[in-house]
Amino acid sequence: MTPVTAEMPKVVDRQGPSGTHRLFAAGNDAGLAEHVQTFGALPLHGVDARLIDVVEASGLTGRGGAAFASWRKIAATVDARSGAPLERKPVVIANGAEGEPLSFKDKALLAHAPHLVIDGLLTAARAVSGGQLFIYATDAGLPAVERALAQRHDSRSIRLVAAPETFISGEASAVVNGIANGPALPTDHRRRLSESGFKGRPTLVLNVETLAHMALIARYGSAWFRTEGSDRDPGTRLVSVSGPAGDRLLEVAGDAGLGDVLSSADIDTSSIQAVLVGGYHGRWVRPMGYRLSPTGPASHTVRPGAGVVHALPDSVCGLETTAQIVGYLANESAKQCGPCMYGLPAMARVLNSLAYGGRDPQLVRELGRLSRMVTGRGACHHPDGAAQLVGSALEAFSAEVAAHLAGTCTKRMGRRS
Template identity: 40%
Template sequence: MTGVFSLLPEGRPGLLEPPAAAARLSGGVEDVSRYLAAGGYAALPVPGRLLDRIAAVGLRGRGGSGFPAAVKLRAVRDAPGVPVVVANGEEGEPGSVKDRWLLRHRPHTVLDGIRLAAAMTGAERGWVYLSDAPAERAVRRALAERPAGPPIDVVRTEHTYVAGEETAVVRRVDGGPALPRAKPPRPFESGVGGAPTLVANVETLARIALMHARPEAADTVAWAHLVTLSGTSGTRAGAGPGDTAVLAEVPAGTRLGALADLCGRRSAGSVLLGGLFGGLHGTGWADLPLDHDRLSAAGGALGCGALHFLHPEDCPVAVAAEAVAYLAAQSARQCGVCVSGTRALAETLEAVARGEADTETSGRLRRWSQGLPGRGACGLPDAAARVAGSLLTHFPDRVEGHRVFGCPACADAGAPPDDGRRFTVPVP
């Protein structure tokens, strides 16, 4: 199953149209006249009033961390200097498509969000940061069509896992490599050209634009999420997500089991949360709600909203080994602890999958998964640690079973691929 779906209540505004209209929209780019007729590019509000509304409804960033959007906007506004705004459309997570879809099909909504963010922070210019060629074409066309607004440029980068990290975004916009840098300073303090910089995910900005156009529905807009749903058909060497690429807009609190149904994975045995950032979750996963705080309390993370459902025949050890192998290959190789830590995790998980672990292996994995987070310039080692730690938490019997009895499927598959193929999905 592939497609674009909205599960929002009928008549409530969203970034995805109701199903029938969404099917039409997904074939083309947002039309400026249609966007204007729907309230887009409306007169600029009193900046403080819109910011207060964003704070009141609790809009959180959609780039992965779920940081309160109003707090970030105010920090940029209050920093010394003239701010700038960067719309971050570089999806590092291989299982996420929402940002590319928005830039390809709703570019005016994103540009309107930049305009509003600039008004709230006092910024005088902006950038759209991306790596997707179709998205770039759509954005450039929309820039030529839009009404007057702050000057906005487009910066293209190479697609990597770390290229969307906010300090990597700043470095690339400044003409350097798309690699994270040590913090502080953070971009809100000193970003592009040394100016206070708002690096905001494109979905966050699009939701701000929709809230401005439909203020009566601000709660619905703020508490809906774009989620990318995928899944495999069972363990096999070099497994890919097959035909399950679904982009959906759903209310916060939707049970993960309902999302598995939506992409035809009702029988899934477990789930990989938040792209590769949220870790694996086993028993009870279907009853978990789509909610930052409640997923965190359960030991996971919503991240960018990408959910990969594992078929009952999928081996969670193999999935974890592939995820960490990919992360190790994607390391920026700037932080020694990341290079050595993610490589050690990847090599050890590969040994577990081959049935070559010893009685000390689980203990080493646990120590590394607890000691690695927070020690790199970006979240890549944190993601690797969470995947390894969640495997031990939710599937200790499978890890031990590989040590004692082996796993023919894992042994026959050879070394786990490090290209992310299992998790990569096409843009619907």
């Protein structure tokens, strides 16, 4: 299943990094020399549309949050290109706009392994015969990429675009809108971006980590990629772990156990009451027996989203924490779509009431009603994400909800009087 590598005599003997230490194998602040020394030169001339088969065999899924099969996106872009009456060169965008406040893996990747991202972008562009290429990231991520681009000669077609520091600036249609028109706001998309995206051209938007994995898959093949992780979630993923012990960036195998991830980040699981997995659009889970995988039964698996794991210590009230997050999400609504613009603030108000003193049992029912009301009704999935978070909070903190309705809070540090 590795037709591309078979054509690459230079790297045929080369072994990929072993273990889960892959994306940062070239070390911190890796320049081009360290990058090439560690990974070997990128066999770019051998890459064409057959890469789609290799990526399919690898099982790589998007690391930006939605975990969509990467090969499908690439294939759809190729189809759109050949289906167009006039052949229009696709646009390929490396998406490093990491609006999720609990996520820092894309910033780290752009800072320490920018060449891997650039390799991935060039590889994807080659597979779809792309024209314009962009790397889209917040100001924090751009300088390292700029330095990396200055070191190489094969990446002149890549343009850097600064993303605003908003929660939704990384949503795919917002990325395309931001680069093409300025405002990084999601747009209504009747047609897929792969058919009609940047200025009506077929557009492929891939997360920077996804591209970095693709750069390694192009070198070492799909079988190598699958040596870590499981059948349902092969490869590795970056995980931004935050909590009482501070922030830790990990690269873990696919389908990793949540408890193992926390232990690797030096978090004492006995002092943790719940974990938010997948970020502000994610899901609160307890206890720690879950596995991190985009697919699998909800009773045993939790979707990693963009690889966010946030541990909530025993002393903090989960309802208060969630109320603050939902308030933030309401504020970060692009305020383009009515259900999100009015529904999220309404949810935030009800949850605030529940967290800070309200004792009406109707509050819980109202939260459920509002969550169902906003779900599936927007240009992007911002309302869906908020609804999922709230639903999981009511479930994970059900004891807390009961305590609050009875006028107490089980957390010493909870600010209830």
